[in-house]
Amino acid sequence: MTVADTPDTSSAKTPKPATAAPSAKTVPLKERLLRTPVALPLMTFLLLLILWEAGTRIFAVPSYILPSPSRILFGFEAVPAGRWVEHIWATLRVALLGYLVSFVVSLPIAVGLAKSRLLSGALYPLLVVIQSVPVVAVAPIIIVVLGTGDAPRVVITFMISFFPLVVSMTTGLAATPPELIELSRSLRAPSFREITQIRLPYATPYIFSGMKISITLAVIGAVVSEFVAAEKGIGYFIQFSTSMFKLPQAWAGLVILVAMSLLLFQIVSQTQRIFFPWSLPKGQK
Amino acid sequence: MTVADTPDTSSAKTPKPATAAPSAKTVPLKERLLRTPVALPLMTFLLLLILWEAGTRIFAVPSYILPSPSRILFGFEAVPAGRWVEHIWATLRVALLGYLVSFVVSLPIAVGLAKSRLLSGALYPLLVVIQSVPVVAVAPIIIVVLGTGDAPRVVITFMISFFPLVVSMTTGLAATPPELIELSRSLRAPSFREITQIRLPYATPYIFSGMKISITLAVIGAVVSEFVAAEKGIGYFIQFSTSMFKLPQAWAGLVILVAMSLLLFQIVSQTQRIFFPWSLPKGQK
């Protein structure tokens, strides 16, 4: 029998005993790095940037195919800061509004789907339909019906981002242990409290899993909606710059877009970490 | 205290006692309907079709805004059947290949994310980046690098459909009860069997939740990839017909697309129902 010298290296899964409880402050560097949610991704990105810059230089990649990071940096200067802010705000506003609508609409739908098989049979296919309709095909109706303000863009964002929320919420709501449902029934509590006080909290890990997917889809949705109807926004800016062959500037837009997605994703993740720590799997608290 | 006459109406959640075990064959109509996965959605659709047809007729909606179902029917004739098959096959092939790639790529990534916080910190943001880059912006590189065959389209489909799989799989893999992980560790089983024999089966409900989202995204991905680069496929056909102002024909394509999504979604759902019945929430078996 082999007995390893370094014990318990794979113990990330078990509750961590405080091996050195009194001197708990001397957390090893590796641990400290892991606890900073920013340092590690940042390092990855720096590495990628360097590789990218080197790659485009070594292989002399023409900038109309892939501009180097340094050229993209100049792309930011192409547009005054104020204009950037306008673009960012336009996209952010639509993404957040669409996300909100998705959430607000998904919740009752998921509750319905989880509680009633009749509804589930009738509604699920409809949701799949909405989810799978390409936006271009229905853009004319949406625009004719909703005009050209934020409304059509929010609806398009909703159409693109709501589905993962519904699926995750429904899965989560149905995953509640039956004993707790029996407890609720035995208390003869109103049905909505079974939802709000038992099923929803239990569904929290699932809901956040859906919210993480949806938030990035909401940004994509906002961008797609800008392809269809907009005169402002990062998506519009990227497409516009591309059609003008101003590629470094288009890539600058892309960088901002990606940063926006990352930020929103982090906000959702951190919301879960801070406000719903019990919903995180063990070892991630 | 009120005691209702019709007992136990909300007992869908508790294990169903065989109230009339001997005459179990006389299942009430409602139940029988619910067990047919086709009848109910079909009825919903018929109802919607009738409303749609009536609506377009009563309000005389011009067909360049919203064609009526009967006009869409004529849209199918615009193209010979053989050509439809070619289009469908082109889209289906790319969607399925992209889905497959998504699955195959997501699995090891999710395992890595679930097992290592270091990897998780470095990789998650990268995934969000890939997920949030609008395809149009990077399409030129993809096409230049991968040529004009199926490859760029499969990659685009992958980019659009892999994220929900990774998120759901990761959530699921981390949700395994710690006792079972202890059992695995106490057996000193190779780490991959902890994954294949414990974590993965436990993650099954989450994985299917992700797979349901992803399959419709794979279809969307195939369609989007056809918007960007293709000479065939339902997405191409819809885009083409729209740009030629042939709305009934575009809607015919849309109908086929939606049918394809529904079918694939059903296949995923039924796969879970038939092969992994224990992974379904109680009352849906």
Next chain:
Amino acid sequence: MALAGNAINFSGVGQTFLTGTGSLTALDGVSVTIAQHEFVAVLGPSGCGKSTLLRLTAGLMKPSTGSVSVFGLSVTQPRDDVGIVFQKPTLLPWANVEDNVVFPARHKLGRVTPEDRAQAQAIIETVGLAGFEKRLPSELSGGMQQRVGIARALFLNPDILLMDEPFSALDALTRDMMGFELLRLWQASPKTVLFITHSIPEAALLADRVLVLSERPGRVIADLPVPTSRPRDETSLGTPEMQDYAAHLRSLLIRKEAA
């Protein structure tokens, strides 16, 4: 203690489940009456349908055959005056001990008053969890979790208390202590108790009457009043009368095995 009227009545109760591989009869022809304020223990081999009997009483399930009535009314849905301790603790993982205990108030009525909190505090002390009010269930041992479940069932001060092996996860000491505490509570504010257990001494010590169920399908094979009068204490079990009684219960359970 005065026994006034009937609290629970089973008449010809049977329960059959549909399983993946056929059907399974868990209970068959159970006819029993439990008087108000009576403390009835149920003994029986594992899988004989004890939990099922409790679920039927709670109105969480409808019998396949026969009928269950509580205070003269047929049980068709859960009632307000019934508290349940489940076989598994089934706590809310996100709520601390105190919040789990006051959960019935929050869940049923939608609000928690300071009186509720005071009441919860008293019960938490009774079950020996003082000082753990703010702990999450995941930070408690298995036995402590079960005690939270008991506290929660007591919280609404129900007329009928249904307990499904509430003490099986407790250590011997806590078990005895909780048993006597339960008796004290029961005497202070009289309740009808249906108490499922695997322990013959526990049944003999706590109950007025013990029902013994057969192996599946569960039938009542004995319905025996406990021969000793109350109040009882640890020594009560030592009397020859009680030793005989316990031996009889044991033999009933074993006889079934032989059959």
Next chain:
Amino acid sequence: MALAGNAINFSGVGQTFLTGTGSLTALDGVSVTIAQHEFVAVLGPSGCGKSTLLRLTAGLMKPSTGSVSVFGLSVTQPRDDVGIVFQKPTLLPWANVEDNVVFPARHKLGRVTPEDRAQAQAIIETVGLAGFEKRLPSELSGGMQQRVGIARALFLNPDILLMDEPFSALDALTRDMMGFELLRLWQASPKTVLFITHSIPEAALLADRVLVLSERPGRVIADLPVPTSRPRDETSLGTPEMQDYAAHLRSLLIRKEAA
């Protein structure tokens, strides 16, 4: 039975957990030696660290202070020759009874031979689950699930068997039956057993030695050999010697309460 050499050795073992609200010492200065083929029971109040002690022995955790060794080697990771019965059944919900029992073979070695299946069948019969081989855990009662867990731990025929309240969910009958069955197995193929329980009679009936732990932080407050020789049966508990022994254990547990 010959006791050859030391199987398990705890020296100065302490365990401290970091919790959300500070740190919590579960075990403190536990120094005990268990000989090979010895059957040792551990008694102690709920939450005193019994499960923690077992986890340390299994190599699933490293002690904060002190060291644990098995067969003379410091425990730094799980070992092949240790079988564990967990406090919760922890079965695979998608696998039927038989597949759960043979799971250690499938999981450790990647394959299941016909001999494995035959072996599993024998053990399933031993734990009284014959006829339930193809049932899923969700179709079993709580007690039956726990028996599957015991069968699984016995399957690899380990030298050391760690059992965390294995019988607490069983009915009295099955409990006794399983206890004697465990003794039979232990005598037929000698094993070192560390047996956590809440039941004094159970500890006295099964063990060579009983360790009593104090309330948290758990310390060994007594280490008492059982006075009766083997083989034992139901009547063994009736002897005055054993009555005294049980009373002594009880007083130790209660004394702690008073303190």
Next chain:
Amino acid sequence: SAADLVTYQLDWLPGGDKAPIYVCVQEGFCQEAGLEIKIEPGRGSSEAITKLATGTSDIGSAGLGALMAARATEGVPATAVMSIFNMGPHAFYTTADTGITSIKDVKGKKIATSPFTSSNVFLPLVLADNGISEDDITLTKSDPGALGPLLMTGQSDAIIAWLTDVSRYTGQAKEAGKEIVILPWADAGLELYSAALVASDTFLSERPEVAKRFVAAFKKSLEFAYENPDKAAAAVAAMVPELSAEDVKGSWLDASKLAFNEVTETYGLGALDADRLQATWERVAASQDLDPASLQPEDVVDRSFMPASE
């Protein structure tokens, strides 16, 4: 010997306005020139130019303005070898009931355009030429498919679209019971080249003979298509099953006016006149905010591949 394979890049999806290349294949002009053609649909001029620049395609149609911008900003290795449409296709479409009869009338009106059409960059110039400022109109941008509906439902007073779509919008107007009115920008002074035959520099330098043969065959096809619109339509419909000959014919007739007109009569078919090139570049530079000195328009073209005029 085997025919030379040439990949032809469309700047948009197949359609009537792309008839010449289909004629070249179907009527055998390309085959006669020893060429085998592979037609790649495109998604806009910039995308087509990128594909040509990277050598993914050999030659194709793309906006000359877009090529100039791509040259000025990124120096892409692609060159125009022949003009196809020598007039801008841009126009206002309106309906008779709006009372708009000239470009000057759009002042104060609601106008819809698609978000990324090249027309948008010329709009300020056209408006300025007609004494209107951008603030005088309400411009909304929406999906091309929505423009017709917006016009027909009266949500917009006019839309900006291309002259290649006359027959399609006329069809929609008919369904809506309205009469379409078209105000081409070229009539109001916007003189510029639009679609041109653009080739990859690699293609031109590595296979100049093939390029010459192709340009000649293409020119022949263009003329043939103009003279035989029915056959041109049939050629497209034969290769694009989604299109019927009637659809194609309408849009080819609309489009061919951009290739055969008074400019053609003056300079000849396919010609790239230096002055008109300069005018085009000035317009492009002004509209896209580029330095006029950053490009010599002559650098963008290479007339040596044109067949000597008969």
